Ligand SMILES: [Ca+2]
């Protein structure tokens with residue numbers, strides 16, 4: 001089996017998001033579209049986010065672990081490892097902060113539970129944690145990157161990595177906001 005080279009890079013974890021920083025991303029908290037309480041659905045597209053490859057975007061409403069905020073979260077190993085992205089207007093040369101809340105799926109080993117984070121095609125890092133023995137989600141909400149686009153439209157992308165088996169890591173509360 002291919003060994004994953006995985007690394008969580010919680011850069012500048014002391015930075016905190018304030019309401020003064022507007023989130024440029026649409027539906028970064030995955031509260032849309034609403035799915036029934038206790039269930040999940042798999043979509044090719046949801047408000048703001050488009051499937052790039054794979055079966056699609058699994059939106060869960062408290063169906064296999066509590067979200068970081070609101071009622072819903074996204075899992076990208078929906079029925080197989082999938083990729084999704086969103087493109088937003090940015091200013092070249094300006095600094096932005098990208099925040100992601102991440103949790104392993106309860107019960108799932110780290111080898112099945114990775115998510116790569118990309119900005120304009122460059123891999124910022126891979127989020128991976130061991131969910132074995134967890135009865136519920138265990139969120140890390142201090143994952144922050146500073147990015148400086150060289151173009152005026154930027155793409156945030158997430159890719160499920162690791163064993164493609166219909167279960168994977170969770171993300172929630174994704175924020176891209178001007179740093180200054
Ligand atoms: Ca949410």
Ligand SMILES: [Ca+2]
Pocket residue numbers: 077111112113114161162163164165166167168169
């Ligand atoms: Ca998996």
